[in-house]
Amino acid sequence: MKRKLRGRGVAASWYGIARTATIDRAGAWAELDDGGTAKIVTGVTEIGEGILTVLAQVAAEELGIRPEDVTIGDNDTARSPEAAHAGATRQTYMIGNSVALAAREARGKLFAEIADHWEVSAEQLRAFNGEIWVEDTNKRMTMGEAVARCKARGVVPVGAASFTAHGTGLDPVDGSGSPWQAYVFGTQVAEVEVDTVTGEVQVLGIWAAHDVGRVINPRGVEGQIEGGVAQGLGQALMEEWQTDKGHPVTHGFAKYILPTSLDIPEITSILVEDRDPKSPLGAKGIGEPALVPTAPAIMNAIYDAIGVRMKSLPATPEKVLAALAAKEGAAA
Amino acid sequence: MPDTLTHPTVTAVTLDLTINGRRQRVQADPGARLLDVLRDGLMLTGAKEGCGAGECGTCSVFVDGKLIKSCLMPAAKAQGAEVETVEGLARTGDLTAVQKAFHKTGASQCGYCIPGMVMAATATLRDNPDADIEEIKERMGGNICRCTGYSKIFEAVEIARDVIAGRLPHTALDPEAVGNSFIGHNTRRLDAPSKVTGRLRYAGDMVMPGMLHMQVLRSPHAHAKIVSIDTTEAEAYPGVHCVLTCDDVPGEDGFGVFVEDQPVMARDKVRHVGEAVAAVAADSVRTAREAMALIRVEYDELPGLFDPEDALKSGAPVIHDYAADNVVKHIPVRKGDIAAGFSAADVILEESFSTQQVEHAYLEPEAGLAYVDHDGVVTVVSPSQNITHHRHMLSHIIAKPINKVRFIMSPVGGGFGGKEDMIYQGMLALAAMKTRRPVKLVFTREESFVASAKRHPSRTRCRMGLTKAGRITAVEFEMLSDGGAYGMSSEGVMRKAAILSCGPYEIENLKVDTKVVYTNNTPSGAFRTFGGMQAQFATESMMDMAAERLGMDPFEIRRVNMMRAGSLTHTQQKLASAAIDRVLDAAEGASGWEKGAPSVRGESRGDLDGPGTRRPCTLGARVRETATDRFRP
Numbered sequence A: 001m002k003r004k005l006r007g008r009g010v011a012a013s014w015y016g017i018a019r020t021a022t023i024d025r026a027g028a029w030a031e032l033d034d035g036g037t038a039k040i041v042t043g044v045t046e047i048g049e050g051i052l053t054v055l056a057q058v059a060a061e062e063l064g065i066r067p068e069d070v071t072i073g074d075n076d077t078a079r080s081p082e083a084a085h086a087g088a089t090r091q092t093y094m095i096g097n098s099v100a101l102a103a104r105e106a107r108g109k110l111f112a113e114i115a116d117h118w119e120v121s122a123e124q125l126r127a128f129n130g131e132i133w134v135e136d137t138n139k140r141m142t143m144g145e146a147v148a149r150c151k152a153r154g155v156v157p158v159g160a161a162s163f164t165a166h167g168t169g170l171d172p173v174d175g176s177g178s179p180w181q182a183y184v185f186g187t188q189v190a191e192v193e194v195d196t197v198t199g200e201v202q203v204l205g206i207w208a209a210h211d212v213g214r215v216i217n218p219r220g221v222e223g224q225i226e227g228g229v230a231q232g233l234g235q236a237l238m239e240e241w242q243t244d245k246g247h248p249v250t251h252g253f254a255k256y257i258l259p260t261s262l263d264i265p266e267i268t269s270i271l272v273e274d275r276d277p278k279s280p281l282g283a284k285g286i287g288e289p290a291l292v293p294t295a296p297a298i299m300n301a302i303y304d305a306i307g308v309r310m311k312s313l314p315a316t317p318e319k320v321l322a323a324l325a326a327k328e329g330a331a332a
Numbered sequence B: 001m002p003d004t005l006t007h008p009t010v011t012a013v014t015l016d017l018t019i020n021g022r023r024q025r026v027q028a029d030p031g032a033r034l035l036d037v038l039r040d041g042l043m044l045t046g047a048k049e050g051c052g053a054g055e056c057g058t059c060s061v062f063v064d065g066k067l068i069k070s071c072l073m074p075a076a077k078a079q080g081a082e083v084e085t086v087e088g089l090a091r092t093g094d095l096t097a098v099q100k101a102f103h104k105t106g107a108s109q110c111g112y113c114i115p116g117m118v119m120a121a122t123a124t125l126r127d128n129p130d131a132d133i134e135e136i137k138e139r140m141g142g143n144i145c146r147c148t149g150y151s152k153i154f155e156a157v158e159i160a161r162d163v164i165a166g167r168l169p170h171t172a173l174d175p176e177a178v179g180n181s182f183i184g185h186n187t188r189r190l191d192a193p194s195k196v197t198g199r200l201r202y203a204g205d206m207v208m209p210g211m212l213h214m215q216v217l218r219s220p221h222a223h224a225k226i227v228s229i230d231t232t233e234a235e236a237y238p239g240v241h242c243v244l245t246c247d248d249v250p251g252e253d254g255f256g257v258f259v260e261d262q263p264v265m266a267r268d269k270v271r272h273v274g275e276a277v278a279a280v281a282a283d284s285v286r287t288a289r290e291a292m293a294l295i296r297v298e299y300d301e302l303p304g305l306f307d308p309e310d311a312l313k314s315g316a317p318v319i320h321d322y323a324a325d326n327v328v329k330h331i332p333v334r335k336g337d338i339a340a341g342f343s344a345a346d347v348i349l350e351e352s353f354s355t356q357q358v359e360h361a362y363l364e365p366e367a368g369l370a371y372v373d374h375d376g377v378v379t380v381v382s383p384s385q386n387i388t389h390h391r392h393m394l395s396h397i398i399a400k401p402i403n404k405v406r407f408i409m410s411p412v413g414g415g416f417g418g419k420e421d422m423i424y425q426g427m428l429a430l431a432a433m434k435t436r437r438p439v440k441l442v443f444t445r446e447e448s449f450v451a452s453a454k455r456h457p458s459r460t461r462c463r464m465g466l467t468k469a470g471r472i473t474a475v476e477f478e479m480l481s482d483g484g485a486y487g488m489s490s491e492g493v494m495r496k497a498a499i500l501s502c503g504p505y506e507i508e509n510l511k512v513d514t515k516v517v518y519t520n521n522t523p524s525g526a527f528r529t530f531g532g533m534q535a536q537f538a539t540e541s542m543m544d545m546a547a548e549r550l551g552m553d554p555f556e557i558r559r560v561n562m563m564r565a566g567s568l569t570h571t572q573q574k575l576a577s578a579a580i581d582r583v584l585d586a587a588e589g590a591s592g593w594e595k596g597a598p599s600v601r602g603e604s605r606g607d608l609d610g611p612g613t614r615r616p617c618t619l620g621a622r623v624r625e626t627a628t629d630r631f632r633p
């Protein structure tokens, strides 16, 4: 047998978007502000996933301004409307849609005033990237001018909205129910190399295809997939919180091993857009689902490489060697 | 988190340093580390304390041109040195090529590792402007990032390298032009400039005038009765402003995501090692720590439960009185008739799988700052992932109406579900109410590890029946999970595990049971996928085992069973659409998958080592080989 053996494996997955088996909701306020800027206030703060940028893109698109013109208020229970928690792959879906709806309401107020000013119907107006205009005419102004005009006519262009996702609880006996209104699916292929002397597994490639609904920010989605894969890899091969009679024995980064830059495979993300028909944006989400198929894909690849089925995570070098020895023992 | 700068009982030393090109004189405790001088003395909070032990790289700075971990360097050793921090890399208002490249590629997510990463990348390119990707990876191997999977960081360093070397034009760092929509556009992250420059202030970086510091006394036992807590000496210690125990809770004590079974501080007994028992707020961290050592707690140890199977045995110790059987939650899902399904099967597979407890390991340890404002509103600033729910719980804990409780969510340096539990905000609020001063608490890495929830470990038994054509006829799926000492998110995790258990396949007959029990282990809680990965690890392993048995390609067996528009899920919800066919096709196509049954054909595959793979890393192998050799008899 060669010392280093390679193999490939695949795993599929599915996931639900937003809170489970309940009605989920999120609120947002929007104001088109002086200078063609905007204030968005909603119960959200960045936890790293890129939500502030996503919300700025959504608000900018709806309001006809640029993402960098959007200011997003801090998440503060005394100052912003409820948008509930930062988890459950719900931020883009729940808060993104509530911001879209709030921004639409603010835009509607501005459009009504500008349409009246230009003596056209609001349906003829378009706004994008800091400008507002009437299609097929030379009527055009900056959004800064439009806001000033709107306010001069006595109207502050504000909006408020709430977005709902209708999940239902599970039946206590047979579990039946509709826990989510939007689902996503994913498939990952892993390629590994196993060192049969040390038991070490290196993941060399991951191809990750994920349905995320309509993509708001492709790089942001890739970043979530890459981070999810790295966490999935850590769980697959090295990470383990261990206790001895309840006493932690892995209480620092020296004992609790995390993936570093040397462990990371080349990751190829493929974004599949199955748009959500039940929401204004059509987007779904990616935060959690990104890591679901990683560990089983790696375990299936290890089997392909060396013929041992790792059924207990993590597949540490010690466990891989033990499984190899058991297999050889059984064969002998 | 020593605050060795202003402690009255020790004589400070005077340090003369050049910081980012300016001469600075600072007073520091002889025991202070360079990191303390930078953060507490000079308010340069770009360098973070992710571990305090030289293992994460968040505290990286240059000292006399050399990249070092400032958590390991005694401040006195930096006497006379030139120190360069992330704040000093670029002129105010500008960004360096490395910082711009991080901004461009989206290399920062939570941002907590990013100042350290920017420093390490800068050091790499200063040392070798032509470093190739392998060298970049090796040189940055001492810096951990928990969010990004490093890929966009590597991409950024390579772009910066090429721009600095003139191989790429400066415009390579510019934002992408927008077409006719911002949806689908790679808009650069709006928060990136604040992260790549170290400007963003996380809760642990915040200060308020008159602020006190909290330290928490934690349980050394897994399961013990608290006989008595004597705080007299600690209360009398100079510099102490308050000592808290569960007796200071004015309202209804208890928090939790689904069941409010956890007191703010241990009440009557402790249920896991590391549980909060008492807290001290004092003028400095050091004083708080010294006073904490004076709290006398008398424990009476109880037999503990450390295995979820044991928790279910009759006569097992009871962890929470309300749950005499130690069961936190059981979720059943039933569909069709599994007896009929199994009798229609040509093959039946039965296997067991297990997954481990996993630490979130966000780089930002828990931190918070609480104060009572001029209107008597109790305010807590912290990287909480669920301030909406936290304010409800705190309101009944401190017996105040909702509008007298205010939670502010500070930038979160990584959460992944681990910051959904209100494990310290209650203590901070109580201390602020008692002292009428702002109170701050920053966990150490070890404290974060022992006190925060982990991913639920699981044991799953799965029985699957299939026809020769690969169609699943029935599945029986049972998962037992260790919830640890408190309920936290256990109920929801079991629910999600049950709903998703059998994967993206339409299965007519199934019986699923997920169950979580109390033990005296570190609590399990919310962690990215919320039970979904544990369950699907079992199912996806089974799918490949079935494919091998039936001689089918693993993609094919999945297609035979996959959900489609109109399918009924395991919980009998009718799907309007299911993109599983599309993601299977996409992954198969992109990876250039060679068809065949998963029967250990690695050696003969023709699709290996192609585009989309990296070179194996020999350094890691070298390091680990030596380690393995050492343990060999």
Ligand code: FES
Pocket: B048, B049, B050, B051, B052, B053, B054, B055, B056, B057, B058, B059, B060, B069, B070, B071, B072
């Ligand atoms: S290496 Fe210094 S804080 Fe982690």
Ligand code: FES
Pocket: A048, B107, B108, B109, B110, B111, B112, B113, B114, B144, B145, B146, B147, B148, B363, B413, B414
């Ligand atoms: S971005 Fe690296 S730890 Fe969060």
